[in-house]
Amino acid sequence: MxxxxxxxxxxxxxxxxxxxxxxxxxxxxxxxxxxxxxxxxxxxxxxxxxxxxxxxxxxxxxxxxxxxxxxxxxxxxxxxxxxxxxxxxxxxxxxxxxxxxSMPNLPHKSVPVGKSEKDNVTVKEVGEKRDFNFKVLDHIELTEKHGIMDFKRASRMSGAGFPLYLGKGAQLERALINFMLEFHIKNGYTEVIPPIVALPIAMEGTSQLPKLKDDMYHATRDDLYLVPTGEVTITNIHREEMLNVADLPINYTGYTPCFRREAGSYGKETKGLLRVHQFNKVEMVKFTKPETSYAELEELLKRVEDILSELKIPYRVLELCTGDLSFGAAKCYDIETWSPAEDKYLEASSCSNFEDFQARRMNIRYRPEPKAKPEFIHTLNGSGLATSRLMVSLLEHYQNEDGSITVPEVLRKYTGFDVIK
RNA sequence: GGGGAAUUGGCUGAGAGGCUUAAAGCGGCAGUUUGCUAAACUGUUGAAGGGGCAACCCUUCCGCAGGUUCGAAUCCUGUGUUCCCCGCCA
CATH class of the missing domain: 1.10.287.40 (Serine-tRNA synthetase, tRNA binding domain)
Known part of the structure; x- marks a missing residue:
């Protein structure tokens, strides 16, 4: 607001x-x-x-x-x-x-003006796209080959768009989540395991409501929404609170499943993991003083980049233009990982500064000085990262000519195996 | 699912229709005293909105939303949250 x-x-x-x-x-x-x-x-x-x-x-x-x-x-x-x-x-x-x-946040003055995603600015491309001297398999072929995911069986129980991970696929997914959580904890983030359903008032607080009503799963009997992102419940941790200035910035990280109806997007990217109704995400959320929030946004971006560098997966960073910014964001970076089989980048993370937009809706304030008037804090969040598309890039990027998949080195202590074959 | 209780400022907590302009304490801030710090003492200290150049003035706010009343923190209705008991259950 x-x-x-x-x-x-x-x-x-x-x-x-x-x-x-x-x-x-x-x-x-x-x-x-x-x-x-x-x-x-x-x-x-x-x-x-x-x-x-x-x-x-x-x-x-x-x-x-x-x-x-x-x-x-x-x-x-x-x-x-x-x-x-x-x-x-x-x-x-x-x-x-x-x-x-229903009024969106104002874009920050540094955000490039543009109409649509076509006007987003590529900030950088990092990492080397592999030169394959064999025919690359896409993530569906790879997961089928090894029996580590099963989209058919999943759709029989839940409908299309709900992934089922099996065996080493499930272990690899969990390894990614653990790797990322521990990475953030090492960097001073406090881990949380929040609820994954939320009241309408919480959804209004982080501004999923009213705009995204049709994109969320809703348990009508209890009037609870399934979270489309951990941002909702993690940011609402401090709703209606007066924060202590000495505690700022507050950094949280948490793993949650995320649920999105993706209404109206049928026919687009329906294959495999590219666009799903349920996915796993490790989220980062920050509560900061207004004057430091843009430095903190850069910090969020750096965390995502560092994770991708450690995984050795090629990515690029986009700065979203005004027309492509989400409802509540004042500034946002999207981080996309490279998919060799799709021959394009896939959005795997987005880091946003909401300034005081959410804080005003949630009434989260702090007192800059002992006697000063309360001011709204700034909130930020970044996916660090969503695993579904990251998994696509990982499987495809790490595939070998014989169809086996090498496990990235940093994940091996979490998986306990170094190759899927 | 059934029954009961609670919800008051940054925090704890009194308050039961008009002398409440929300007591008191803690915490914060300022001062006094004291080699320094601490302690003690004194004073001060809620939020939102509106008006005024200003000192200042007015209104609202006791989880939220309605209602009763000349007047509501207080009574009534609905509802959120928390806790307890019974039932069910991992």
Missing amino acids: LDIRYIRENPDEVKTRLETKNSVIDIDKLLQLDIDKRKLLGETEELKAERNKATQMIAQLKREKQDATESITKTREIGDKIAVLDGRIRELDVDIREIMM
């Missing part, structure tokens, strides 16, 4: 910056509602001050055992007027809130 006062004071700037995010929000309407509301607020507050004085007098009359009937009748009339005004203010508030909640 944006600061209404900032919108009031800089309406044209807000409009321009929202336009670069392909957002159609009627700022003029919002500001008019805001003006109307404040006018009524002034009127009702004046009446309330009057009523407060009047009820005090009634209290005094009663204490002195005098008749207060006349005052009560008069005060009731004031109360009736207040009820009317408050009713109208409440209606305006509903309208204002609806607009505010």
Whole structure:
């Protein structure tokens, strides 16, 4: 959520910056509602001050055992007027809130302006794409060959898009998760195992709601959503809290399954692991002071890069343009790993700074100095990383001519084997 | 699934329709005293919104949302969360 006062004071700037995010929000309407509301607020507050004085007098009359009937009748009339005004203010508030909640975050000034993913900027390409002197198998052929994944059986029990890992496939998946978790713990992150369902209010906090409602699994009977990312529950750890400045930055890492309906995306990348309804992810979440959040964003990116370097998998880093930024992000890097069989890069991580956008929705604040006013903290998160597409790149990149798959060296102490054959 | 209890500021916790403008303590801040620190003592210290050039003024907020009332932290209804008991269960 944006600061209404900032919108009031800089309406044209807000409009321009929202336009670069392909957002159609009627700022003029919002500001008019805001003006109307404040006018009524002034009127009702004046009446309330009057009523407060009047009820005090009634209290005094009663204490002195005098008749207060006349005052009560008069005060009731004031109360009736207040009820009317408050009713109208409440209606305006509903309208204002609806607009505010559906308004995306403003892009940071450093973000390249662009319309779509075509305008994203490649920051760097790292690692060497292997030169295969044999016919490369894709990840589906490889997993079938070794019986380490079974998409057919999985779809019989859960429908398409829910992977089943078997044997060394399951072990490799778990090795990746362990490797990444321990990597983050070594770098000062605190591991958490959060719930993977969340209340609507938590989903609003991290801004999956209202926009992504149709993309999430929803247990209607209990009104709980399955998390599309660990970000939701990990960031909501500190909802409605006043954080201690000495504790900042707070760094969490956690493994969670993630669930996405991917509504409307059928026909696109439906093969194997490329786009699935359930996948595993190790998430990083940060709570920082406003002045350090952009340095922390670079730190997140570095963690992802270091992991891919240790795994020795080629990747590239994209800086998302304004039009491709997610709803709540002010700035975002996507990290994509190379798939030799698909002959393209696959998105395996994205690192975002939300500035105070989520903190304002969740009411997470800190006091910069002992006596200072509370301020909203900044939140960031990055996938470090999602395993599904990383697994595609890993299997394909590490395949050998005889069809066997070498286990990356750093994973061997977690798998207990060094080749799948 | 059934029954009961709780929910108050950064934290603990009083408070049961009007002398609450939310007690008290802790913590924070400032000062006094003291070789330094600590302790003790004194003072000060909630949040959000609106108005004013300003000192300042007004309103709202006791989990959340409604309601009753001239007036609600307090009464009523719904609901979130937490805890306890019974049942079921890994």
